[in-house]
Amino acid sequence: MDELRELYQQLILEHYRNPRNFGELPEATHRAEGHNPLCGDRLEVALRIDGEHIVEIRFRGSGCAISQASASVMTTLVKGTSVSEAMALADRFHRVLLGQEVPSPELGPLAAFAGVREFPSRVKCATLAWHTLRAALQQVSEPVTTE
Amino acid sequence: MPSASEVISVETVAQWRADFPILQRTVYDKPLAYLDNAATTQKPQVVLEAEERFYREFNSNVHRGVYYLSERATELYEAARRTAQRFLNAASPEEIVFVRGTTEAINLVAHCMARSRLRPNAEIVLTHMEHHSNIVPWQLAAEQTGARLRVIPITEQGELDLSHLEEFFTERTALLAVVHVSNSLGTINPIEELIRKAHAYDIPVLVDGAQAVAHLPIDVQELGCDFYAFSGHKVYGPTGIGVLYGRRRWLEEFPPYQGGGDMIRQVTFERTLYNEVPYKFEAGTPNIAGAIGLKAALEYIQQLGLERIAAHEHFLLTYATEQLQRIPGLRIIGTAWRKAAIVSFVVEGIHPHDLGTIADREGIAIRVGHHCTQPVMDFFGVPATARASFALYNLPEEVDRLVAAVQKAVELFRA
Ligand SMILES: Cc1ncc(COP(=O)(O)O)c(C=O)c1O
Numbered sequence: 001m002d003e004l005r006e007l008y009q010q011l012i013l014e015h016y017r018n019p020r021n022f023g024e025l026p027e028a029t030h031r032a033e034g035h036n037p038l039c040g041d042r043l044e045v046a047l048r049i050d051g052e053h054i055v056e057i058r059f060r061g062s063g064c065a066i067s068q069a070s071a072s073v074m075t076t077l078v079k080g081t082s083v084s085e086a087m088a089l090a091d092r093f094h095r096v097l098l099g100q101e102v103p104s105p106e107l108g109p110l111a112a113f114a115g116v117r118e119f120p121s122r123v124k125c126a127t128l129a130w131h132t133l134r135a136a137l138q139q140v141s142e143p144v145t146t147e
Numbered sequence: 148m149p150s151a152s153e154v155i156s157v158e159t160v161a162q163w164r165a166d167f168p169i170l171q172r173t174v175y176d177k178p179l180a181y182l183d184n185a186a187t188t189q190k191p192q193v194v195l196e197a198e199e200r201f202y203r204e205f206n207s208n209v210h211r212g213v214y215y216l217s218e219r220a221t222e223l224y225e226a227a228r229r230t231a232q233r234f235l236n237a238a239s240p241e242e243i244v245f246v247r248g249t250t251e252a253i254n255l256v257a258h259c260m261a262r263s264r265l266r267p268n269a270e271i272v273l274t275h276m277e278h279h280s281n282i283v284p285w286q287l288a289a290e291q292t293g294a295r296l297r298v299i300p301i302t303e304q305g306e307l308d309l310s311h312l313e314e315f316f317t318e319r320t321a322l323l324a325v326v327h328v329s330n331s332l333g334t335i336n337p338i339e340e341l342i343r344k345a346h347a348y349d350i351p352v353l354v355d356g357a358q359a360v361a362h363l364p365i366d367v368q369e370l371g372c373d374f375y376a377f378s379g380h381k382v383y384g385p386t387g388i389g390v391l392y393g394r395r396r397w398l399e400e401f402p403p404y405q406g407g408g409d410m411i412r413q414v415t416f417e418r419t420l421y422n423e424v425p426y427k428f429e430a431g432t433p434n435i436a437g438a439i440g441l442k443a444a445l446e447y448i449q450q451l452g453l454e455r456i457a458a459h460e461h462f463l464l465t466y467a468t469e470q471l472q473r474i475p476g477l478r479i480i481g482t483a484w485r486k487a488a489i490v491s492f493v494v495e496g497i498h499p500h501d502l503g504t505i506a507d508r509e510g511i512a513i514r515v516g517h518h519c520t521q522p523v524m525d526f527f528g529v530p531a532t533a534r535a536s537f538a539l540y541n542l543p544e545e546v547d548r549l550v551a552a553v554q555k556a557v558e559l560f561r562a
Contacts, residue, residue, distance in 0.1 A: 004508055008501070008559055017496075039500045040517045040530050062530050064500035065560070119504060 006115035007122070008065065011073075016065040021075035025058040030139055034061075034132030036124055041067050045132045052082045059132075064125050066116060071129035073109050083137055090130045097123050155459040163451060164540040166191040177510030180545040185330050185358055185489055185536035186514050187380045190444070194384060197443035198436045209435055210409055210426075224435050227442035228425075231390050234445045235375060236366040242398065244391040244425040245433050249357040250280040252376035252391035253324070255428060256353055257284035259401035260322060267293030269321040272350075274299040274307055274336075275526060276329045279519040281355045285324060294321065301526060305332035305481035309340075316348040323352045327359035331518040331534065332481030333464075333489030335363070342371050351397065357381055361538070362460060362487045364453045367392050379437060383538075384444035388437030391428075398424040405430040448539070456539045460488035463537040467546045474553055480532050488537035491518075494553060497560050499533040505559065506533075506552040513549065 028046035041063035048056040059071045078086040095101040103111040116126045167189045207216035209224045232240045246252045271285045300308045323345045342352045351373035361382040379388040407430030412420040421427045476495035503515035514534045517524045
């Protein structure tokens, strides 16, 4: 049960129940769709970018607690940052989940997802939102998948 | 059909269970509760031994050696075909084609139909509860030939809606392809009736029996179906081996499936004469050990008795349905009147994927996802379900553990 509590931390469950920045963003300048073929989760990330700045971000979709909470936390972190900062954070988050980097305080609420490392089949749930964000920032028009 | 009155004793199930070595193992220090039998079943000792013995004592290629080993291997392989024939009560062993599994069996029929029978505007009738492997091959065949797919709808209970059945059968209908037992809903379809009605219009019927053969006695002659497909690994046999039963007239009429060795009689660069059925459809070296393992599996369940297995599974289905339904917020998807031992469910506020992870840490293997039936998920408006599916070796205690794990998830998520 301890590993499970580590996985389903309060912060994750809270974001799952009350996702932030959830919904459609009609005035989006960038958007992408992500798809996890293993579980059928789908996610859309839409952003309004002004110059280098992420002014607005929203996500839509359905999925497990990990994928929904990860998307929600992500939106709170990258809103107001620059595109390059968002990309750097995405890279760092991936490295942590792949066990290539230990979580540091700079990760802030993302550190709550470190427990996912003990559940290899769930890492993709945590990274789906970030893959999709990256695709949106790079304006990939094809849906991305976690495969 | 299981007689509801028959009760299989705890001792009997314990004996059956002891035949499966993997069930002794633990997962995360908990005894394994394997409840994903619709995905694949575990293998009894007799199957493991049959495969191993073949490799140890008889390994050689079939249908081509004049020496002792190859003759023995050929005999064993052909004996497996006769066992499959008797298992399905096919009229002759020539009507049994060994394939990799249900998927390949359906692809074989779709491929051969596309090359012989399907014309532009021909119609292939499917149902809304088909597994992707009984949808996609027909889409490919339709693309190739200009044929169209038509889909028999389902009801809220997860049963086929047969109220407009006859409208699906026209002079354009080339085939009805229907699942015997739904892998995501558990529904046992009235294929006897479907076959009878389709045949009244001269429409051949393919039955996807992947989920049926481990639970129901099958008699293809009594059913009268034209094709019946199943996978060895879902009936306690090895992976990579399966059976396509095809009525002789179809197999004779069909062009070959794949080209290669064993499926030919004579080859020149100008022209090839094909081998007779079923070899015409078995190009290349087949899965010899797999067929021998399958033979052992079919004999094993026949020895236990399919009626007794069905009675035990029916008990597990009833018990699991009752116990799971008590959990507030839990909804069972698939409440057909006739069901095999498959229970799909969703729990309000908890994604099936999370249920799967929490059950896993309790040593319980259940499947979560769309179960290769996305149209069924769309119909019920859920992205996925959690599914427990039972086999002859499962115990009511394992149902209790599953219920406890779901309750644990509910507590964790509502905390
Ligand atoms: C109803 C049904 N049809 C077809 C298949 C495909 O079987 P296989 O993967 O063994 O070819 C399955 C297996 O998941 C099934 O449940």
